Amino acid sequence: GRGLEMKASPVKKRALELGLPVFQPERLSQAGEFERLLEMKPDLIVVVAYGQILKKNVLELPKHGCINVHSSLLPRWRGAAPIQWAILEGDSESGVTTMKLVEKLDAGDILLQARTRLEESETAGTLHDRLALLGADLMAPTLAGLQSGELTGQSQEESQVTYASKLNKEMEWLDGSVADAETLERRVRALNPWPGSSVWVQMEPESAPERLKVKRAKLRRDIQGEPGKLFERNGMVLLGTLRGSVECLALQWDGKKEVEAGSFLNGLRGRGKTLPLTLSSPSK
Numbered sequence: 304g305r306g307l308e309m310k311a312s313p314v315k316k317r318a319l320e321l322g323l324p325v326f327q328p329e330r331l332s333q334a335g336e337f338e339r340l341l342e343m344k345p346d347l348i349v350v351v352a353y354g355q356i357l358k359k360n361v362l363e364l365p366k367h368g369c370i371n372v373h374s375s376l377l378p379r380w381r382g383a384a385p386i387q388w389a390i391l392e393g394d395s396e397s398g399v400t401t402m403k404l405v406e407k408l409d410a411g412d413i414l415l416q417a418r419t420r421l422e423e424s425e426t427a428g429t430l431h432d433r434l435a436l437l438g439a440d441l442m443a444p445t446l447a448g449l450q451s452g453e454l455t456g457q458s459q460e461e462s463q464v465t466y467a468s469k470l471n472k473e474m475e476w477l478d479g480s481v482a483d484a485e486t487l488e489r490r491v492r493a494l495n496p497w498p499g500s501s502v503w504v505q506m507e508p509e510s511a512p513e514r515l516k517v518k519r520a521k522l523r524r525d526i527q528g529e530p531g532k533l534f535e536r537n538g539m540v541l542l543g544t545l546r547g548s549v550e551c552l553a554l555q556w557d558g559k560k561e562v563e564a565g566s567f568l569n570g571l572r573g574r575g576k577t578l579p580l581t582l583s584s585p586s587k
Contacts, residue, residue, distance in 0.1 A: 331361055340364065347449065350404060351438070362404055367449045369404040372438040374431070376416055377402060378459040380467040381409035386434065387427045388467035390493035393485070396420050397430060399438040401445040403456050412456030414448070417441050426495040472498045476585055477517060477542060477549070480531030484522055484547030491520040491549070502533060502542065505581040506574075512583035517542075518553040518561050526550075528579075535578040540564040 311319075318325050328336040337360060348369040350357065362369050375385035377400040382388075389397040398418040403411035417437040421430065448454025475498045477487045491500040495518070503512035515533075528534045528543030533551075535541070542549040555561040562570065571577060 330355070332358070337361065347446070348404075349442070356406075356408070357404060359406060362406065370414065370445065370449070371402050371404050371409075371411070372442065373400045373402060373409055374434045374438065375467070376400060376418065377409060377413055378461070378464040380465055382467040383469040385467040386430050387470060387493045388465075390421065390425055390427060390430065391489055393489055394421060397434065399434050399441055401438075401441055410459060412458050414454055414456050415441055415445050424492070426492045428496050470494070470498060473585075475499050475501050477502050478531065478584075479542050479544035479549070479582075482544055484524065484542075484544040484549050487542065487544055487549050488520050488522040491517055501585075503583045503585050504533065505583045506576065512585075514557045514585075516555040516557070516561075517549075517551050518555055519551075521550040521552055523548045523550045531582055533578055533580045533582055535568065538565065538568070540567060540578065 315325050315327075326339065328339075331337055331340065340361065341364065345365045347365050347367040348357075348361070350369060350371045357369060373381075373385065374397075375381075375389065376396070376398045379385075379394075380388050386397070396418055398416055400416045401414040402409070403414065405411040417440065419430075419433055419437060445454065474490070475494060477490065477500050479487065487500075494500050500517045500520075501514050502517065504515050505512050523539075523541065524547040526536055526539075526541060526548040527546075528536075528541055528548050530543050530545050532543045533540065534543060540551040540554065542551060551564060551567075553561055553563055554567045568578070
């Protein structure tokens with residue numbers, strides 16, 4: 304929170320309101336933490352975005368095992384960033400999967416799935432929020448099916464497995480000289496809100512390039528500009544790529560407010576500049 308103040312999550316707040324015990328071990332391998340879990344004699348353990356791999360002693364503890372709510376349609380997009388990679392790769396749909404946890408990452412039997420179509424304007428933020436609701440709705444039938452014994456799970460088809468690697472800051476650079484417009488427009492949406500998407504603009508010959516964040520964008524297959532150049536066409540701010548252009552609908556200089564394309568162009572004129580502008584790499 305503000306000032307890096309630690310706050311309880313909504314889940315913890317609700318648990319405390321209901322009088323449920325809450326403990327938050329940084330590692331279940333810490334002295335006494337597994338024993339504490341053992342004393343609870345859990346029927347089931349549910350893991351959602353936990354960020355740690357559960358060891359065999361934890362996986363084998365509950366009567367009904369451990370299950371995970373994963374934000375993809377497994378076996379597609381095992382791993383750390385399934386929401387973003389579904390958009391990056393242009394998938395037409397995504398969803399959530401409840402699955403049995405095993406020692407191998409996201410490789411357990413599938414219990415239930417819920418699907419949702421991806422919209423053309425889909426961002427990682429909007430998809431995350433929708434999948435969170437789908438995952439919550441999927442929990443009750445998953446638990447009921449496990450308790451009744453009707454839900455036993457289905458093994459994943461290993462030939463269909465894809466992996467969603469971690470995101471990094473280096474991915475934010477939109478380099479139109481090596482990619483096409485469709486790829487870069489998907490990246491703007493997939494990396495919103497983190498790590499975001501940017502170009503680096505060489506405003507002065509001897510000065511360091513300035514980072515310009517592209518907050519919202521639109522695919523323009525019908526307009527072709529010089530790849531890797533930021534240019535203007537009929538009041539639009541466009542990034543030229545190998546094939547087509549990316550229309551930059553909202554932009555933000557480092558340390559400044561987000562503005563629409565028209566206000567951005569006015570700001571440039573106020574600095575005595577006009578498009579096209581030379582783009583640079585982050586390292587230069």
